[in-house]
Amino acid sequence: MKYCDKCKVSVRGNREHCPLCNAVLHGEAEPSGFPRLPNEHKKHKLWISILALSSVSACIICLLLNFLFRKHGQWSLFVLGGVVCMWMTLGLALYKQRNxxxxxxxxxxxxxxxxxxxxxxxxxxxxxxxxxxxxxxxxxxxxxxxxxxxxxxxxxxxxxxxxxxxxxxxxxxxxxxxxxxxxxxxxxxxxxxxxxxxxxxxxxxxxxxxxxxxxxxxx
Incomplete structure (x- = not known):
């Protein structure tokens, strides 16, 4: 079992740092006593897939319309940029949703x-x-x-x-x-x-x- 010299506690599992003070743990790792939690992203997989399909469809439609009406400028690039920004912020929110x-x-x-x-x-x-x-x-x-x-x-x-x-x-x-x-x-x-x-x-x-x-x- 790994041990934290600063907090004077033993820590199960294969952590590299102490969950209390973030100091480096010493010793050999052992199996954790807690069950493995399911990936929470799977709960939202259907909605994320629908949103992804909608985003791709919107980008393709805008690119085609922009190609047909090129005299109005490259406005489809703004749509692509907006979709990319949306997915960046959404991905960050999903990745760090526990905190x-x-x-x-x-x-x-x-x-x-x-x-x-x-x-x-x-x-x-x-x-x-x-x-x-x-x-x-x-x-x-x-x-x-x-x-x-x-x-x-x-x-x-x-x-x-x-x-x-x-x-x-x-x-x-x-x-x-x-x-x-x-x-x-x-x-x-x-x-x-x-x-x-x-x-x-x-x-x-x-x-x-x-x-x-x-x-x-x-x-």
């Missing part, structure tokens, strides 16, 4: 990156950094608070992901100070919400924040 806070934070970064790329390749009008990034960041920060009450998310995990998401407010502040933002209101609101979130965590959860960061950074 809601982590999924939402990753979705913020993915949606932000995709929106910036869309904005760049369509002529850069600035809508990605003026509207999408601040609004999505604010929405996720607020939703995480409600989810923590609704699904009883572990306080440690929630604190870390709220801190990461609150850093999006710092990014918006940098964009404001450098003059990249042309519509300041959404970014100012995002900075305000991020500041309030950070202040609330430091005031009400300061000790837990330090403990969680110390545990994850092995300080």
């Amino acid at each position: 809601i806070p982590k999924t939402m934070v990753w979705e913020v970064f993915l949606v932000g990156l995709l929106s910036v790329l869309w904005d760049y390749f369509t002529g850069w009008r600035g809508w990605s950094i003026n509207y999408v990034l601040p609004i999505v960041s604010m929405g996720v920060m607020v939703v995480l608070v409600f989810l923590s009450r609704l699904f009883h998310v572990a306080a440690g995990s929630l604190i870390v992901y709220l801190l990461v998401d609150a850093l999006m407010g710092v990014i918006q502040l940098v964009l404001l100070l450098t003059g990249c933002i042309t519509v300041p209101l959404p970014s100012l609101l995002c900075v305000g919400v991020s500041t309030v979130m950070l202040a609330a965590m430091l005031i009400f959860r300061g000790r837990k924040v330090r403990e969680e960061l110390r545990r994850r950074l092995h300080l």
